[in-house]
Amino acid sequence: xxxxxxxxxxxxxxxxxxxxxxxxxxxxxxxxxxxxxxxxxxxxxxxxxxxxxxxxxxxxxxxxxxxxxxxxxxxxxxxxxxxxxxxxxxxxxxxxxxxxxxxxxxxxxxxxxxxxxxxxxxxxxxxxxxxxxxxxxxxxxxxxxxxxxxxxxxxxxxxxxxxxxxxxxxxxxxxxxxxxxxxxxxxxxxxxxxxxxxxxxxxxxxxxxxxxxxxxxxxxxxxxxxxxxxxxxxxxxxxxxxxxxxxxxxxxxxx
Amino acid sequence: xxxxxxxxxxxxxxxxxxxxxxxxxxxxxxxxxxxxxxxxxxxxxxxxxxxxxxxxxxxxxxxxxxxxxxxxxxxxxxxxxxxxxxxxxxxxxxxxxxxxxxxxxxxxxxxxxxxxxxxxxxxxxxxxxxxxxxxxxxxxxxxxxxxxxxxxxxxxxxxxxxxxxxxxxxxxxxxxxxxxxxxxxxxxxxxxxxxxxxxxxxxxxxxxxxxxxxxxxxxxxxxxxxxxxxxxxxxxxxxxxxxxxxxxxxxxxxxxxxxxxxxxxxxxxxxxxxxxxxxxxxxxxxxxxxxxxxxxxxxxxxxxxxxxxxxxxxxxxxxxxxxxxxxxxxxxxxxxxxxxxxxxxxxxxxxxxxxxxxxxxxxxxxxxxxxxxxxxxxxxxxxxxxxxxxxxxxxxxxxxxxxxxxxxxxxxxxxxxxxxxxxxxxxxxxxxxxxxxxxxxxxxxxxxxxxxxxxxxxxxxxxxxxxxxxxxxxxxxxxxxxxxxxxxxxxxxxxxxxxxxxxxxxxxxxxxxxxxxxxxxxxxxxxxxxxxxxxxxx
Ligand SMILES: Nc1ncnc2c1ncn2[C@@H]1O[C@H](COP(=O)(O)OP(=O)(O)O)[C@@H](O)[C@H]1O
Ligand SMILES: [Mg+2]
Numbered sequence: 001x002x003x004x005x006x007x008x009x010x011x012x013x014x015x016x017x018x019x020x021x022x023x024x025x026x027x028x029x030x031x032x033x034x035x036x037x038x039x040x041x042x043x044x045x046x047x048x049x050x051x052x053x054x055x056x057x058x059x060x061x062x063x064x065x066x067x068x069x070x071x072x073x074x075x076x077x078x079x080x081x082x083x084x085x086x087x088x089x090x091x092x093x094x095x096x097x098x099x100x101x102x103x104x105x106x107x108x109x110x111x112x113x114x115x116x117x118x119x120x121x122x123x124x125x126x127x128x129x130x131x132x133x134x135x136x137x138x139x140x141x142x143x144x145x146x147x148x149x150x151x152x153x154x155x156x157x158x159x160x161x162x163x164x165x166x167x168x169x170x171x172x173x174x175x176x177x178x179x180x181x182x183x184x185x186x187x188x189x190x191x192x193x194x195x196x197x198x199x200x201x202x203x204x205x206x207x208x209x210x211x212x213x214x215x216x217x218x219x220x221x222x223x224x225x226x227x228x229x230x231x232x233x234x235x236x237x238x239x240x241x242x243x244x245x246x247x248x249x250x251x252x253x254x255x
Numbered sequence: 256x257x258x259x260x261x262x263x264x265x266x267x268x269x270x271x272x273x274x275x276x277x278x279x280x281x282x283x284x285x286x287x288x289x290x291x292x293x294x295x296x297x298x299x300x301x302x303x304x305x306x307x308x309x310x311x312x313x314x315x316x317x318x319x320x321x322x323x324x325x326x327x328x329x330x331x332x333x334x335x336x337x338x339x340x341x342x343x344x345x346x347x348x349x350x351x352x353x354x355x356x357x358x359x360x361x362x363x364x365x366x367x368x369x370x371x372x373x374x375x376x377x378x379x380x381x382x383x384x385x386x387x388x389x390x391x392x393x394x395x396x397x398x399x400x401x402x403x404x405x406x407x408x409x410x411x412x413x414x415x416x417x418x419x420x421x422x423x424x425x426x427x428x429x430x431x432x433x434x435x436x437x438x439x440x441x442x443x444x445x446x447x448x449x450x451x452x453x454x455x456x457x458x459x460x461x462x463x464x465x466x467x468x469x470x471x472x473x474x475x476x477x478x479x480x481x482x483x484x485x486x487x488x489x490x491x492x493x494x495x496x497x498x499x500x501x502x503x504x505x506x507x508x509x510x511x512x513x514x515x516x517x518x519x520x521x522x523x524x525x526x527x528x529x530x531x532x533x534x535x536x537x538x539x540x541x542x543x544x545x546x547x548x549x550x551x552x553x554x555x556x557x558x559x560x561x562x563x564x565x566x567x568x569x570x571x572x573x574x575x576x577x578x579x580x581x582x583x584x585x586x587x588x589x590x591x592x593x594x595x596x597x598x599x600x601x602x603x604x605x606x607x608x609x610x611x612x613x614x615x616x617x618x619x620x621x622x623x624x625x626x627x628x629x630x631x632x633x634x635x636x637x638x639x640x641x642x643x644x645x646x647x648x649x650x651x652x653x654x655x656x657x658x659x660x661x662x663x664x665x666x667x668x669x670x671x672x673x674x675x676x677x678x679x680x681x682x683x684x685x686x687x688x689x690x691x692x693x694x695x696x697x698x699x700x701x702x703x704x705x706x707x708x709x710x711x712x713x714x715x716x717x718x719x720x721x722x723x724x725x726x727x728x729x730x731x732x733x734x735x736x737x738x739x740x741x742x743x744x745x746x747x748x749x750x751x752x753x754x755x756x757x758x759x760x761x762x763x764x765x766x767x768x769x770x771x772x773x774x775x776x777x778x779x780x781x782x783x784x785x786x787x788x789x790x791x792x793x
Contacts, residue, residue, distance in 0.1 A: 082639075088637050
């Protein structure tokens with residue numbers, strides 16, 4: 001097996017008394033799409049925030065291709081692309097200006113940058129609006145610009161936090177294809193999601209996070225086999241204890 | 256169970272007002288991340304209150320001893336007028352922010368309550384927020400004035416009621432103006448235009464009014480300020496106060512009746528007007544124009560160094576966000592104020608190059624503090640990008656410094672030249688003014704950035720909201736402290752080198768001393784700011 005591209009080593013994060021992430025420990029290898037599953041509030045975003053240097057872990061560390069994010073942040077950050085769950089971008093820049101700014105930040109030379117930016121905008125169907133200010137874009141359009149920015153410098157590692165949430169079906173499909181292509185070209189993709197179909201169809205391996213603990217990890221087939229459940233959804237529900245809804249009925253006949 | 260009967264509008268309005276006020280108060284309380292910060296800010300507020308009170312008391316007592324009854328009768332109206340103009344600046348943004356741009360409006364509008372009730376609740380919220388400024392700035396003035404005039408207890412009650420009612424009329428007028436403007440001005444430009452007008456008009460009014468005040472003459476006892484416009488509520492309130500002090504309770508009552516009567520009529524009328532046109536204005540204010548950047552393809556320029564590309568991004572944001580320009584209008588307005596007030600100031604304090612340098616230093620701090628204090632916060636919820644990209648803290652900081660300095664240094668130099676020309680200074684003196692202004696700009700920006708990097712505020716709807724409340728106090732006071740130190744350096748050099756030809760040596764030495772002080776402040780604060788940015792978590 002090739003050397004891991006992304007390694008999370010016993011990442012712990014506490015917010016005051018709450019333990020948000022309790023020792024996340026996993027590796028992602030080149031060519032692999034790794035799904036990070038968990039219910040709302042499980043700690044997915046917090047884990048990604050620690051791995052991308054947005055938050056300091058309470059303990060533990062993250063290595064991107066062997067580079068420690070905390071010790072050599074700039075070097076590590078050059079190696080990955082990141083799309084947050086809520087893509088907030090500079091509203092007063094146009095998509096072109098924004099992507100050009102990203103090109104400068106990642107040191108892309110003019111010859112590779114221009115065709116790549118125009119190509120990305122074209123495949124995400126943003127070419128018509130590329131000169132408009134981002135503040136007038138819809139949520140999904142902003143998310144597409146954020147995806148273009150992450151893809152622009154062709155990084156070796158991708159962090160995507162629930163990337164398909166705001167996208168229309170066509171763009172979601174496009175994203176899945178692009179991620180597969182990137183992985184096939186040797187990148188490591190780390191994506192969080194709570195959509196089982198995506199995880200099942202796209203991810204080579206998944207980890208299931210519950211209250212900050214990784215309660216299951218492996219390929220979908222392995223997880224199904226180990227817990228004797230039929231689908232990934234059932235595995236997920238049985239591991240996160242969410243399938244038995246027994247409280248009193250909320251809905252009666254409207255008055 | 257949901258009560259089936261429809262509540263009356265009034266009950267709705269009361270319920271909503273209570274809820275909104277409570278939420279605002281809780282938000283302020285729960286925002287206290289650093290107790291020391293709030294302690295210092297509260298202390299500063301209390302100090303300001305005491306200073307205004309003591310200053311007013313002493314000034315009033317002095318004027319009474321000099322039997323300057325003309326001045327005593329006209330000063331309150333002018334004091335309230337100054338407040339009124341300053342408040343227009345604040346309240347315009349507030350009317351827009353609370354009514355149109357506020358994030359809870361969509362939630363409120365889908366609730367089963369009538370629109371007038373929502374408007375009324377928002378109106379109450381706006382007025383109550385204004386009362387905070389009244390409490391800090393006007394209340395001590397009123398109390399100090401009355402204390403020195405030896406009046407009975409009921410005079411205090413009356414004056415305080417009047418002062419409390421004062422902002423309501425003002426806010427009502429501004430809210431109506433806002434909605435009217437949103438009907439006339441195309442939505443595309445409404446937000447920006449309104450806020451710009453809100454900054455420019457009071458500044459101009461202010462300078463013109465002071466021009467009249469500054470050009471009165473005569474001896475103290477017979478001196479009287481020109482009458483401020485009769486139709487302004489500030490004049491009515493001023494008349495209440497001066498009548499109370501002069502022992503004319505009937506006059507005071509009459510003016511009080513005018514003030515309260517107009518308030519009682521104007522506020523409901525204003526709310527009705529706003530409610531009737533609200534839907535139109537609201538959707539207009541929300542529509543974000545789809546602005547197209549010309550020649551945008553040219554943006555794909557060859558590679559720029561990281562610091563410059565960050566600076567270019569920040570410069571674009573500055574140029575495309577007119578709200579960020581207000582601060583500079585106000586700073587330049589202050590130069591105008593200095594020029595027209597020049598003749599009245601000089602008898603108290605003879606005009607020297609050093610005095611003009613301190614004056615322009617103050618203007619520079621006004622111009623520089625805000626760009627510094629919002630530099631990091633301006634990233635808003637894009638801060639994730641700054642933190643997840645391969646940028647060094649010093650590159651981020653460097654870009655912010657360049658953009659903030661470029662704006663405020665421009666204003667400072669223009670101000671210095673204008674002031675020097677107005678005072679009929681020679682070329683060398685104007686150069687000294689400009690150099691000192693540039694120094695104080697650097698100081699203001701660094702104090703601002705240091706504070707902003709330690710306490711950034713990423714949750715805002717328009718950039719004028721970043722520095723609301725206590726945020727402004729601490730960096731402002733620390734920059735003023737540095738200015739005071741530099742002023743001491745200037746005067747020491749002046750006294751020590753008095754015999755030098757034309758005082759040029761004294762000015763040069765003073766400048767060198769000030770430069771040394773500023774250099775220490777700048778290097779220390781930038782080092783701290785850089786490590787703050789490194790440690791920032793988003
Ligand atoms: N900045 C924060 N301060 C305090 N608690 C937080 C913060 N961010 C997240 N949490 C808590 O950490 C837990 C995990 O949150 P998060 O990682 O956002 O979950 P998700 O898996 O839905 O992305 C939640 O209980 C949340 O309340
Ligand atoms: Mg999340």
